[in-house]
Amino acid sequence: MVTTQRTRAVVRYIEAGSSAECVQCRSAVQFRARIRVQQVICNVYVDGKWARVEHYHRDCYDEAGHPHGAPDESQPLRPRTRAAVAAA
Numbered sequence: 001m002v003t004t005q006r007t008r009a010v011v012r013y014i015e016a017g018s019s020a021e022c023v024q025c026r027s028a029v030q031f032r033a034r035i036r037v038q039q040v041i042c043n044v045y046v047d048g049k050w051a052r053v054e055h056y057h058r059d060c061y062d063e064a065g066h067p068h069g070a071p072d073e074s075q076p077l078r079p080r081t082r083a084a085v086a087a088a
């Protein structure tokens with residue numbers, strides 16, 4: 001059985017300190033207090049090898065037509081982050 005690493009797109013909330021640039025609109029994917037903005041992070045594999053990480057705003061990824069497939073929205077928050085939001 002051959003396991004080929006594939007490009008994956010996952011939805012995450014943008015965290016403080018993020019300084020990524022959106023591939024689609026070329027503006028910063030920035031954390032904003034009080035607004036929980038989602039981003040899509042794509043680990044891009046070329047020929048089965050990891051090539052790069054691409055960041056998109058959630059809306060931009062939809063506008064781009066899901067270039068790396070439908071994003072996985074099952075884990076938008078890590079448990080620790082979820083607890084911090086609940087306590088705020």
Ligand SMILES: [Zn+2]
Nearest residue numbers: 022025057060
């Ligand atoms: Zn964007």
